[in-house]
Amino acid sequence: MPNPFRRHSHSRSAKRRSANRLKLPGLAKCSNCQSVILSHRVCPDCGYYDGRPVVVIKTKGKEK
Numbered sequence: 001m002p003n004p005f006r007r008h009s010h011s012r013s014a015k016r017r018s019a020n021r022l023k024l025p026g027l028a029k030c031s032n033c034q035s036v037i038l039s040h041r042v043c044p045d046c047g048y049y050d051g052r053p054v055v056v057i058k059t060k061g062k063e064k
């Protein structure tokens with residue numbers, strides 16, 4: 001197995017790892033209820049997608 005010929009500096013490792021952070025998901029606002037949602041997903045609050053109701057949201061009995 002080949003081994004590294006020279007050690008990397010801490011700076012070099014840090015530069016490489018600077019690209020390793022998690023990216024934020026694509027956030028958008030619902031066109032119906034204005035809440036922050038993931039883009040290209042049905043709104044979890046009102047069930048709208050592309051300006052029309054797609055899914056009927058069931059409330060879990062806590063709200064009257």
Ligand SMILES: [Zn+2]
Pocket residue numbers: 030031032033034035043044045046047048
């Ligand atoms: Zn919505």
